[in-house]
Amino acid sequence: MARHSRNDQAGIDLPKARLDRESLSQVLELLRYLRPYRVRFVLALLSLFSSNLLSLAFPYLAGSLIDAANRPGASVNGTALLLVGILAVQAGFLFFHSLSFATVGQRAIVDLRRDVYARLISLPMAFFGNRRVGELASRLSADLVQIEDTLIALLPQFLRQMTLLAGGIVLIGITSLKLTGIMLASLPVLTLVAVLFGRRTRRLAREAQDRLAETATIVEETLQGIVNVKAFANESHELRRYHSGLLGFLEATLRSARLRASFVSFIVFALFGSIVLVLWSGARLLQAGEISFGELTRFILYTTFVAGAMGQFADLYSQIQKAVGSTQRVRELLRETPEVEATLATQPASTLARLRGEVAFEDVHFAYPARPGVEVLQGIQLHAQPGQKIAIVGPSGAGKSTLLSLLLRLHDPTRGRILIDGRDARDYPLTDLRNQLSLVPQEVLLFGGSIADNIAYGRPGASQAEIEEAARLANAHGFIHAFPEGYQTTVGDRGIQLSGGQRQRIAIARAILRNPAILILDEATSSLDSESERLIQEALETLMQGRTSFLIAHRLATVRNADRILVVDQGRIVESGTHAELNAIEGGLYRHLAALQFHAHPTVPAP
Numbered sequence: 001m002a003r004h005s006r007n008d009q010a011g012i013d014l015p016k017a018r019l020d021r022e023s024l025s026q027v028l029e030l031l032r033y034l035r036p037y038r039v040r041f042v043l044a045l046l047s048l049f050s051s052n053l054l055s056l057a058f059p060y061l062a063g064s065l066i067d068a069a070n071r072p073g074a075s076v077n078g079t080a081l082l083l084v085g086i087l088a089v090q091a092g093f094l095f096f097h098s099l100s101f102a103t104v105g106q107r108a109i110v111d112l113r114r115d116v117y118a119r120l121i122s123l124p125m126a127f128f129g130n131r132r133v134g135e136l137a138s139r140l141s142a143d144l145v146q147i148e149d150t151l152i153a154l155l156p157q158f159l160r161q162m163t164l165l166a167g168g169i170v171l172i173g174i175t176s177l178k179l180t181g182i183m184l185a186s187l188p189v190l191t192l193v194a195v196l197f198g199r200r201t202r203r204l205a206r207e208a209q210d211r212l213a214e215t216a217t218i219v220e221e222t223l224q225g226i227v228n229v230k231a232f233a234n235e236s237h238e239l240r241r242y243h244s245g246l247l248g249f250l251e252a253t254l255r256s257a258r259l260r261a262s263f264v265s266f267i268v269f270a271l272f273g274s275i276v277l278v279l280w281s282g283a284r285l286l287q288a289g290e291i292s293f294g295e296l297t298r299f300i301l302y303t304t305f306v307a308g309a310m311g312q313f314a315d316l317y318s319q320i321q322k323a324v325g326s327t328q329r330v331r332e333l334l335r336e337t338p339e340v341e342a343t344l345a346t347q348p349a350s351t352l353a354r355l356r357g358e359v360a361f362e363d364v365h366f367a368y369p370a371r372p373g374v375e376v377l378q379g380i381q382l383h384a385q386p387g388q389k390i391a392i393v394g395p396s397g398a399g400k401s402t403l404l405s406l407l408l409r410l411h412d413p414t415r416g417r418i419l420i421d422g423r424d425a426r427d428y429p430l431t432d433l434r435n436q437l438s439l440v441p442q443e444v445l446l447f448g449g450s451i452a453d454n455i456a457y458g459r460p461g462a463s464q465a466e467i468e469e470a471a472r473l474a475n476a477h478g479f480i481h482a483f484p485e486g487y488q489t490t491v492g493d494r495g496i497q498l499s500g501g502q503r504q505r506i507a508i509a510r511a512i513l514r515n516p517a518i519l520i521l522d523e524a525t526s527s528l529d530s531e532s533e534r535l536i537q538e539a540l541e542t543l544m545q546g547r548t549s550f551l552i553a554h555r556l557a558t559v560r561n562a563d564r565i566l567v568v569d570q571g572r573i574v575e576s577g578t579h580a581e582l583n584a585i586e587g588g589l590y591r592h593l594a595a596l597q598f599h600a601h602p603t604v605p606a607p
């Protein structure tokens, strides 16, 4: 009898929300996703109500049939045919609204998923900094499944039980007021128990769900860092951690299950107890000749309807609480302010003229939103002329990546400002600005797809000729061409694995294709063989030509060729100049780093 959603079967307990005016009105907000399909939805509702009315006619006619059977000479055929006819019509309605609810629900959910994803990827970095993104993603997808279930199955079911309950009670009343009174006496008791139970389980369900999310995080973290797990031979340690998380989950779930079990058994006992009570009273009324056989049958059938509906209500109520709880995170996410607007339509051409590439940092201070008290950058002052190559060196944790992430506007300075072509970076439309910047990251992420697709990521819509030209300039054409499938070779999880050097050249080709005014490079720290090193160095030189380039440098060659080197330490620029100038500073940090690293091991990262 009880209806279980897919999430229940998967063992994920979703949060339940208190059902009050506020939470319900917020849920109504999500109903706007039904608006484009409202005609079909309303028709489905009408069909549902019609089929419910026919359900209610069924016991009535069944009663008439029995009474007719008791009257000698009365024909039973007509009533029986009518019953069959009603069943057929009802089947038609049922087909229509089952299909309609599924169609409308699925379409609305597709729209909702699209919007949730669009919002998620358009949110500023600060949003991601504060969260465990994997956990968020898995919870969101569980939430969406729950909402989907609600639209397709729970809502129709709820409406059906509501009408059966209300209609059943009215029709019972018409049949026998006395029996109805007895029936209704048990209703408030059951309702009260259901409400009390709902409150108790809500807390337990939430707890179990939190525990499960914790274990999911462990799986995700360890799989992402599987190399670390293996390198430290920590498999057993991780297993113990995971297992103890699971045990915590089990305990919480079982507590919730115990409560639920006692509730269900109580309800069944109370429910059937009240049915027995009603039957007994009905039998006595029949004996006394106050009602007919047909009326008693009618009454019994209606009673099962009403009892069935009441029995499902507790379950439905808790399902609805879950659904409301599920919408919470989704609604919260949709309410976050995105930094850009992601749309399905192709972006209109940027109105921003090509930047010259002059960059200035004016007394820039910055603290990550996750750690507001710690200033990672403390008064950065720099000025780059168009076309200059600026190398940034310094110990690990000095703030080099942070500095460049501010230039990309992944974050904005907490104090001070960044000027691009003399204008505050915050005054540019974000997408237009980023379209003129390009990042070649340390760890190049290739998407599942062909090599051509991956290069075209720099400028979606680029032609094959443009892609190949970019690859040539990036010194990548040679190795791509050598693959049997050339540019159509699949890379990523399901394709071939490229070496670090090859991936970097693809990233460089991507950036060349993008043709940015300002380049941001985070040199890979991994050592490469000297041939790869030379090819990459050459490709980088080509790429940097005619653009303002900032690069976090680990290689002597790149540093030497830079117009200026900034030495960053603890969030400050401590030295600035050319290689020769900085190397001449007695006791300077650059000279120290250079002596320590560059000379001894040219390809080893700075500390």
Ligand code: ADP
Binding pocket: 129, 368, 369, 370, 371, 376, 394, 395, 396, 397, 398, 399, 400, 401, 402, 403
């Ligand atoms: P570098 O690139 O020079 O190695 P980073 O710019 O990555 O240094 O980091 C500078 C400081 O900022 C470090 O102390 C680091 O712990 C901190 N940091 C980096 N990213 C974040 C973040 N997302 N949230 C909070 N602190 C961060």
